[in-house]
Amino acid sequence: MKDRLSLVAALILGAGAAVTPVAPAQQGPAGGAPAAATRPAPTILEFGGEKSVTRSSRDATLAFTFPAEIAEILIRGGEPVKKGDLIIRARDEEYRHQRDLQRLLAETDLEVQKAQASLDQAKVEYDAQLHAKSKGGGSKIDIDRAQTAVRLREVELEIAKITYEQQKIQLKFREAQLERNYLRAPFDGRVDDVSVDVGEVKKDSERVARVVSVNPLWIDVPTPTAQTMLLALKPGDPAWVVLDTPGEAAVRKGKVIEVAAEADPASNTRRIRVELPNPQEHPAGLTSWVRFKPPTGEWASRIAPEPVAQTPAKPPQ
16 A cells, blocks of 8 residues: 555656756757857848949950951860960961962072172272272273272162062061961950851951950949049049859959049949959859948958969979
């Protein structure tokens, strides 16, 4: 009897024990460890700034200035290029032959040597006539003829020298004529597209390829005129830019390179051109937001470090 009463008392005490529930907000996934609190991402409205679109800092459309047959394509669209790299070659056999023929004429001075030898011979004959006269021989007319021959050979030598220089200039002309058959990269950048194929004939000035440079990017920002005046914006002033790229938004620092002298009265804005370093080579045409005062709040902590310029390696001593 005493054992049964002890058992009932234990059950009553157990039923009255307090139970502390876990707050749902403190529970982790599937009842695990508590999750860390995260700050909400800042909105672009909080960043402020003027909305615009990025563009290439350099953009060149390549074309031949004469009808040309495409003989070779060395670099295709999307590939990087350095200034002077050959992109497209037109058929150029006749120009190469003309250049080679002209090079033969320009790289030899045989005509000058011949004229110099004739002059030397004429001087010897003239000196002989003077010597004969000093000995009581010779005649005045022979001396005059020898002297005239020297002058004639001197003129012929000068003509030969001028002709030789003309041949060298003509070689440069032939080389320039040949070079017109080559479309080269006008600057460091990337071939955006090539719109021809081998064997195709293009008309003069018809588009063949396009080369762009997206590092740096340019952004023409339509900025309220009053803001540009209050901030006294000028080339060299800093600008803070957010690009519409995948991933977590970051603030990149650029600089003002142009301030338009004229405002648009219809929109009451003024064009401010901003240059933005783009070592990642993000494509041009991205939506951007630009402001000319340092960002505040959460956006201030998202300012990306400025890219460090690469120092070229020194050649071995």
